[in-house]
Amino acid sequence: MKLLRILVITLAALAAVSAAPTFAGGGSRTAEPTIEIANPGKCVAPADEMRRNHMDMLRHQRDRSLRQGIRGEAASLNACIECHASKKTGSVLGSNDNFCQGCHAYAAVKLDCFECHQPKAGFKAAGVKP
Amino acid sequence: MSKHPINPRRAFLAAAGTGVAGLGFTVIAPGLHLMGVASNSNAAEARKAGTAASPTVRWGLLIDAGKCAPNCTKCIDACHRENGVNEKLPDPRQNSQWIRKIELVDRRAGKTAGRVTQLPMMCQHCAKPPCVDVCPTGASMKRADGIVLVDRHTCIGCRYCMMACPYKARSFVHAPLHDQNPEVPRGQGCVEACTLCVHRVDKGMQPACVESCPEGAMLFGDLNDPASAIAQRIASVPTTQVRADLRLDQGVRYQGI
């Protein structure tokens, strides 16, 4: 029992110490993603809401576009890419400074979209009118 | 905590407004519907943004094999350019092909023996698609307006639909892709086929193959609209569906075979 108590107290202390910088508000020990946003400003929703909900917006939207054929909705993946693609690479993938890849690499959430979707903005297959 | 008492005047205005709006909409709705569907040309009308595909429309294709020129592959080139289909894998049997030209030689005894015809073959957009029946996840689907599509968000790449298709219409993507058309997402491990250029049709345009045919052998339009060119042609000329015995009721019809 004594050993257990020592163990619990040690773990609690470690937790407090490691969380301290976050509580202190400095975040100096925690790296944050640095993303180059090509067109900062107004998105379809406030940044907080986008961060939390963009996956649900996209998932809902994709069924409306593909299965029901509803076009021109706000949460269009292509529109996101056109706005947010990096000025340097012209894409939302390619380096950890790029819009989608930056946060996803930071949060270690695998991006499945770009197996099929084109990550480069303004990409035209030859002879195609957008 | 006290509740707000309901203001009777506000309630009346709200109800009256809703009633008028509802009545008004009921009056003009049939007109809107007709406007959306009516077409007296080959071309589709662009569907209004925010509206779903409608089952009152049935997209179809009529191909005149008699007009199809030998050694011409313009429809294939246009389709693959439009949809970003450009893999060149070491084994050509693994390359995707959404549309292909088939050369037919009549081997039946009699006067027609030896006659050569060619025609383009693609997904037939059946009304009763076997590929939709067999897909375990429902990724293979038929849209309300008759276009058969693969929802690559749910496709697991099992290829059962490829086994089920009587027309060998579907292809499987064997390698990672990088040069997709932003309007035509396609990727490794999923199955795909002709989409009737759904991204163009929804904008009121024609499929790329139809537009590119120099002989005018392909006609696209709404089979359900009696005023459309395709419906009028089908009503006046004998047309067939390939393997009609399977009773799949394809949207793609042929004349001249």
Next chain:
Amino acid sequence: MLVSNSCQQERSFYLLAAAGALVSAIGVAAALYMEHSGHVVTGMNNQIVWGLPHVVAIFLIITASGVLNVASMGSVFGRALYKSRAPLSGLLGIAMMTGGLAVIMLDLGRADRGIVAATHVNLSSVFGWNMILYPVFYGLVAVYLWTLMERRMNRWSKAAGLATFVWRVVLTSGTGSIFAFLVARQAYGTALLAPMFIVMSFAWGLAVFIPVQAGMYASRGMTLPPLVHRRMKNLLATFVAAVLYLTAVLHLANAYFAKNIAFEHFILFDSEFSGMFWIGQVLIGSLLPLALLFNPATGTRVLWVNIAALLVIVGAYFQLYVFIVGGQSFPLDIFPGYEVKSSFFDGAVDHYTASLPEILLSLGGPGIAFTLTLIGARVLNFLPPHDDLAKLEAAGSITD
């Protein structure tokens, strides 16, 4: 009854387990390579979409269902002789099913979408049914094993055995229906396939059970009573004969239709599959085992019966290869009466060669099944105990 393990046995167990685990790991590694590079590294293409991995996986899945027959004969049909063998049969069922499902799921184009497959189920698709049939199969066999091996639950073993039996019939009919429901393929599209797959499962399940049982007996220094041996070999012969009969019916019926004659001629006489059919499936897989099993000189000897069982398994491989790969090699008849040609290889017979990643993945399936069986048999008491012949005689299980 536990037999104490000698040092030698311990060592051989760990060696075998390591070998099995290695083969399984190589299979998984091959699958990861295929997933990373795409199916371009396989021999499958847009015409032959299911290849060697599917042949091996479907063999394992069918046989997993069939090996449970031994248990069903005990619990459902009351044959005391088989009752004691039910736990081993259950273990083999689970192990082989796992091996087969692993191969088939790892070969998917999007193998990372297993959750999507489990949550989006299209009930008009046999594959969709499979998302329900296979998990429940595992549950039922687990419960069945529990009723067999936990003495307090023994009285429920008949009910559990019946449920497992019925579920197995549905599941294996479903496996046959995968092919039966293909409307436009000359090789498939017949309702006969559902019952045929059931009979195949019976034959192949027993053909796997007999050598596994023999191997376990040998490793523990026990001998199989001649009575048990005789009943099982006669049953195997019956099932093999039934499969041969259904094969004959399938091909004769198919060839009767003018529209299918070209395909039957191709498969039976005019392709690489003809040799596999006649020599692999018919001769090695059916006629030779039947001769060995019925001939009094060989049928009474354990060694020859095991050889016959292994020949049946070899024949099963050829049967499925001809069925699955051969059925796809022949072009679709899109324009009956016409000769066709195109850049998409319409009208052309396709030739399939499995690539190394596919072969390694396919071997991983039996590897997984072997490893699971080995470890399971070591950890729990699956081996049939000493057969009490007097008790069996009293129960009327011995008639000859």
